[in-house]
Amino acid sequence: MAMANNKKQCFVYLTKHLQSLNEDFHMIINDYDQFRDEINQKQPVSSSMKQIDQWEKKSIELIQQTAQQYRNILIEKEREEE
Template sequence: MAMACNKAQCFTCNMEKITYPCKGCSKEFCLNHLTEHQQILNDELNNVTNEYNEFKQSINEQKQNSQNVLLIKQIDQWESNSIEIIQQKAQECRKIVTEYLPTFFNDIEKKFNDLNQQIKEIHQENEFNEIN
């Protein structure tokens, strides 16, 4: 009796292992890297929470001090910092796509070539049915 192969490639280590999906990013991770992925998300959420708390504190201080000009400058700085972070992440994503697309297309091409070869062999043998 054959065992079902329930292994897939982990997004982080690229190893064939039992993987678990992350519904947020739709990627598959092995158990070790799923835990690591969850910790990264947790750290990012903590950073967002800290930034929120700092911003809230700043607003409260500005409300008490009535220095609205300083608050606008802080918002402008936050905007600039956010744009810079987004641009850096976008550049990282471009680099990843540029690196992995050729491999992805080569893999698809290889699979199509294998499938084509199988179809030719079945056709040459003239031994096929609906299941094939």
């Protein structure tokens, strides 16, 4: 019975974090949309390339940080169940 409750709590917890991850992903999409709009305003190519590089780096870092946070959460939950 306790194991079933732990699994249910873990599922609820992970569902909330999945929602948070989804929100983070939407932030990246919004950043992309803003960035695309800026590019469409006819900026010089070199300036646009620099912005693309910065956007790419920022997005990758955010995804990596978020993925590591969720790995840590799963590892911690697994330890609690042992």
